[in-house]
Amino acid sequence: MKSPKPIKFLKGEKVSVLPWKKTPKGHRYAITNHGRTISYTDDVKTGRLLKSANLGGYPGISFRIGDENRSINIHRLVAQEFVKQPSKKHKKVIHLNFKKDDNHYKNLKWVTVEQQFEHDKKNPNYASRGGNFKLNADKVREIKTSLQKGKFTLRQIAKKYKVSDMQIYRIRTGENWSHIKI
Template sequence: MENIHQKLTGEIWKPMIIKDMPDNKDYDISNYGRVKSFKTNKEAGAIINGSILKGYKILNLKDSNGRSTKYVHKLVAENFIPKENDLQIYVIHLDFDKSNNHVENLKWVTRTTMFAHQKINPNYKRGTINYSKLTETEVIRLKLKLKRGKFKLYKLAKEFGITHTQLNRIRSGENWGHVKID
């Protein structure tokens, strides 16, 4: 926690409203996406930095009911941006920078709008799955072997280092459906 904090130009602070922590009196939030805790410094508060999860800044907040993990961008939106309708349950970063939690960079959107926004994200690489055991090239080879139909499924799964369930998901198009073979 930072003990000394400087107010930024145009920064507005307000007591943070947290849906599942209705008795919150320990945290303030700013339109710049900064959060202060008054747990240890009752007078001025102390900026809490939180941590990063998949590029998003998160905070572990604590009240009398226990701990709760919150995304900072969602907290900023809940406290500064009114929703236009109840279908808007997602918050997007207009500039695609997950670390920029300034209120002017955030917007409430529907699921459909969120996916459309993600498609135009210059950082989004369609078809790359970072945690996958297979590459697209391997999936193409696998699909070609499946198309020929001369292999036992359990042997194919073993050859590619995947489970039989995963193989069936690839066959049905549930996984790797965007990879097509001619």
């Protein structure tokens, strides 16, 4: 059997071995600060580079450990291993240049949910939405005020604003429009 070719590491590329258990076949995993993932058995240098899967628009890896299937976004792995997380409130990882496939550690940053929302508003890849929507920030404030007062049922509020009961429920629970405060 021919020996595997060693991986050619890029200039300044650092490797971090991921702390998971071995797979049943003895595979281990590592991530580089450039966002490349490696599967290996004995030595990272003789492992193989993994191709990424598309996980919700982001490059990720899928693998099996024991009876469990796992899928993880590569940018989160890189951030966990190479980017300092300022506090526990900083739970989200953003791409500073808005390119989802650029997982270099210098392009990633830990942010709060609010900071992520502000960052997403600046994303040039998404055109600003037009004005033909049923709800806007002012209407959502009115809905939240109505919900707080409790005078109307979800169905009555939904009918008034011509949206579904589920939309009103999601506004009430904070699943939708959580950034709008009253």
